[in-house]
Amino acid sequence: MTSPPPPMSLLAELTHRCPLQCPYCSNPLMLDPRTQELGTAEWQRVLDEAAQMGVLQVHFSGGEPMARPDLPELVRHAAKAGLYSNLITSGVLIRPDSLRALADAGLDHIQLSFQDVEAASADRIANMAGAHAKKLEAARLVAAEGLPLTLNFVIHRQNAQRVPAMLELAEQLGARRVEIAHTQYYGWGLLNRDALLPDRAQIEATTQAVQAARTRLAGRMSIDFVTPDYYEDRPKPCMGGWGQRFLNITPTGKVLPCHAAETIPNIVFPSVREASLADIWDHAPIFTLFRGTEWMPEPCKSCAFKEEDWGGCRCQALALAGQANAADPVCHKAPDHNAVVQAIAQRPQTPPPFRYRRFGNA
Amino acid sequence: MTQATGQTVTESTVPRFARGTRLQYDRVREVWFVQAPERAFHADPIAAEILQLVDGSRTLGAIIDQLALKFDAPRAVIAQDVLAMVADLTDKQVLLHA
Numbered sequence: 001m002t003s004p005p006p007p008m009s010l011l012a013e014l015t016h017r018c019p020l021q022c023p024y025c026s027n028p029l030m031l032d033p034r035t036q037e038l039g040t041a042e043w044q045r046v047l048d049e050a051a052q053m054g055v056l057q058v059h060f061s062g063g064e065p066m067a068r069p070d071l072p073e074l075v076r077h078a079a080k081a082g083l084y085s086n087l088i089t090s091g092v093l094i095r096p097d098s099l100r101a102l103a104d105a106g107l108d109h110i111q112l113s114f115q116d117v118e119a120a121s122a123d124r125i126a127n128m129a130g131a132h133a134k135k136l137e138a139a140r141l142v143a144a145e146g147l148p149l150t151l152n153f154v155i156h157r158q159n160a161q162r163v164p165a166m167l168e169l170a171e172q173l174g175a176r177r178v179e180i181a182h183t184q185y186y187g188w189g190l191l192n193r194d195a196l197l198p199d200r201a202q203i204e205a206t207t208q209a210v211q212a213a214r215t216r217l218a219g220r221m222s223i224d225f226v227t228p229d230y231y232e233d234r235p236k237p238c239m240g241g242w243g244q245r246f247l248n249i250t251p252t253g254k255v256l257p258c259h260a261a262e263t264i265p266n267i268v269f270p271s272v273r274e275a276s277l278a279d280i281w282d283h284a285p286i287f288t289l290f291r292g293t294e295w296m297p298e299p300c301k302s303c304a305f306k307e308e309d310w311g312g313c314r315c316q317a318l319a320l321a322g323q324a325n326a327a328d329p330v331c332h333k334a335p336d337h338n339a340v341v342q343a344i345a346q347r348p349q350t351p352p353p354f355r356y357r358r359f360g361n362a
Numbered sequence: 363m364t365q366a367t368g369q370t371v372t373e374s375t376v377p378r379f380a381r382g383t384r385l386q387y388d389r390v391r392e393v394w395f396v397q398a399p400e401r402a403f404h405a406d407p408i409a410a411e412i413l414q415l416v417d418g419s420r421t422l423g424a425i426i427d428q429l430a431l432k433f434d435a436p437r438a439v440i441a442q443d444v445l446a447m448v449a450d451l452t453d454k455q456v457l458l459h460a
Contacts, residue, residue, distance in 0.1 A: 006390055008402060054390030056402040082386065084397040109382045109399040148382030148399050176382075176455055177399055219453045 003282050004243060004291060006054030010083075011061055011248040011259065012043065014071070018064040020090050021127040021356035022115060023192040024154055024183040027063065028262045029362035032251040040070040042272065044077045046249060049277040051081035055247070059086045059111075063251070066093040072105040079106030086111060088152075091138030092131055099141050110142050111150040111179075117165040125158070127356045136173075143174040150177035155206060156196035157351060163209040171221060178221060180210055182228035186260040186315050188357045193343065195351040203231050230340050234305065235312025235328035242314060243287040247277070255280045257287055260315035264324045290314050295325060299333040371449045373426065373441070377457045378418035385413045398456055412444055416457065422448060 016031040038046070047058065058078050065071055066089055078085045087102065091112045114135055116122035122132035142149045151170040155163060163180055170178040182203070183189050183196045198206075210225045217223070229236050239246045239258045248256040254269040255277065256262060262269060270284040281287060289295060293306050300311040311317075312328025320329040320343075321336035329336040355361060371377075379385070383398045385405065394410035395402045405413060411432075415425045426444050430437040451457040 052390075054388065056386070056388065056395060056397065057400070059400075084384075084386075084402065086400055108397070111400065146381055148380070150399055176380075219455070222455065 004287075007050075007247045007281060008055065008245045009057045009059065009247075010050045010055045011059045011246070012046070012065075012074075013061050013063065013248065013250050013259070014038075014043070014065045014068045014074070015063040015251050017067045018062055018090065018357075019067075019092050019128055020064070020115075020131060021358050022125060022154070022188075023354040023356055024156065024189040024196055025357035026184070026187065026189075026259050027357065028250075028260070029187050029191070030262075031359050033359075036252045037068075038249075038251065038253045038272070040073060042253065043070075043074050046253075046272050046277060047074065047078050047081050047083060049272075050247070051078075051083050053278050053281065055083065057084040057086060059088055061088040064090050064093060066098065072101040075102055075107045076105040079108075084108050089113070089138075090126075090131070091135040092128070094134075094138035094141055096141060099138075099145055099147075103145050103147060107147065109148045109150065111152050112139055112142065113152045113154070114166070114169070115154070116159045117162050117169050121159060125354070127354070139173040139175075148177075149173070149175045150179060151175045152179040152181065154181050154183055155198075156183045157198040157202060158195070160198050160202040160206050163206045164213070167209065167213040167217075167223070171217065176221060177224065179224040179226065180206065181224070181226035182206070184226075184228070185230070186263070186319060188355075188362075190319055191355050191362065194348050195354055197230065197343065197347050198228065199347070200231060203228065229313075229316075229328075229330045230344060232330060233332045235309045235316075235330045237309045238313035238316075238328075241292075241310040242290040243281070244291065244310075247281065255284070255286075257290075258313075258315065261286065263315055263318055265318075290325070297325060297327060299331075299335075300327050303333070371422065371445050371452065371459070373421060373423035373445075375422045375448070375459045376419065377416050377422065377448050377452070377459045379416065380455055380458045383456045385410065385416075396451075396456055398454075408443060409447055412447055 015037055016027050075085050085107050086109045087107055088111045115125040119132040123129055153166045185193050210223055214223050243257045248259050253272040267286055270280040296311050300306050312330055314324045317326040317328050318324040320339040327334035329339045386395050386397050388395050394405040396405050422444055426441045430440045
């Protein structure tokens with residue numbers, strides 16, 4: 001087998017520690033403890049290896065990556081290696097001095113998350129009093145610093161009606177990009193699905209709000225819109241194809257094709273503590289297992305779209321069909337499509353309480 | 363969908379990269395990329411030639427002159443390519459100009 005093309009981007013999850021407890025967090029249910037996190041020198045080696053392989057962009061994420069005091073040092077190292085650096089942050093730890101240290105280190109861009117536009121609702125979703133006010137202040141500091149800013153809103157049944165106000169807030173805060181991302185249902189999101197899954201009318205309303213804003217803001221602000229695939233007929237090309245463009249490294253150094261891949265059973269997760277990143281990308285079973293189209297079952301194997309959607313999402317197949325190598329149940333042709341139909345049909349009228357994301361709460 | 367942004371690109375325009383965007387040579391793939399917030403897009407050879415001359419002080423007229431000389435090509439053809447590409451990258455917020 002020939003070597004796969006090198007990855008384009010690396011998601012570096014520096015820590016799972018976070019002051020927020022959002023119920024749709026993309027971190028796994030079993031969070032990595034601080035005592036096992038990679039150290040500064042280990043991350044620096046990983047960044048060098050990533051750049052040498054052909055990774056172009058590194059996304060420093062978490063948890064809350066600003067909980068790591070060595071973040072400016074890692075940003076500086078990434079810049080020196082020629083990597084474009086992005087900070088994915090909740091913003092609650094941004095202060096004038098901490099932001100300045102990151103800008104001086106060569107940080108290229110900041111993605112700041114918001115939970116809502118109404119403070120009370122936002123703070124309830126994050127389960128952190130005062131979080132929203134801190135984020136507004138953080139956005140002002142980023143704009144004053146002149147760093148390009150993306151605002152990220154994760155949306156769901158409890159805030160989707162405020163998408164137009166979210167877009168207005170992004171405009172007011174001087175964001176160049178905004179992401180309106182419907183919740184994806186893995187890990188914590190799946191655990192909280194009944195509290196989060198919108199209905200079809202909400203999906204349509206959010207789609208219309210985004211289209212109207214795209215027309216109004218063309219050339220000034222770009223909008224990325226992530227739809228919830230439960231309401232689609234065809235699955236999404238998850239991660240641009242398994243092991244084709246993207247690598248994720250967990251706080252303890254496990255290397256994964258996506259941030260939910262730790263749910264896949266009976267497989268060894270390779271670690272940067274034991275092998276080089278290039279060796280893992282080229283040869284580790286977790287990457288080769290679902291790369292390309294060889295692994296596909298029917299109806300994927302004979303499907304005309306198999307190199308467009310790559311069979312959809314392996315973690316969703318596992319979560320909903322019980323097997324990672326099944327067709328993504330979102331697809332209307334998948335044998336397990338009924339799992340998605342049922343999830344929508346059985347969605348309760350009143351959302352149940354959130355099960356917040358924190359150590360030991362899964 | 364793209365609408366005019368009120369910025370007209372002419373030969374006297376002086377383009378520069380917006381903060382958070384840059385042109386970068388990828389030694390592994392041996393191609394040029396425009397690095398931008400959360401995406402990197404491939405710059406074809408013509409775009410790469412143009413963008414290597416964007417330094418925040420050259421006018422587009424000077425860039426066109428230089429490329430016409432380098433490639434021994436009709437100036438009008440080069441001018442059309444350069445103005446169209448800069449207008450497109452301005453709409454994408456990659457380039458700014460006064």
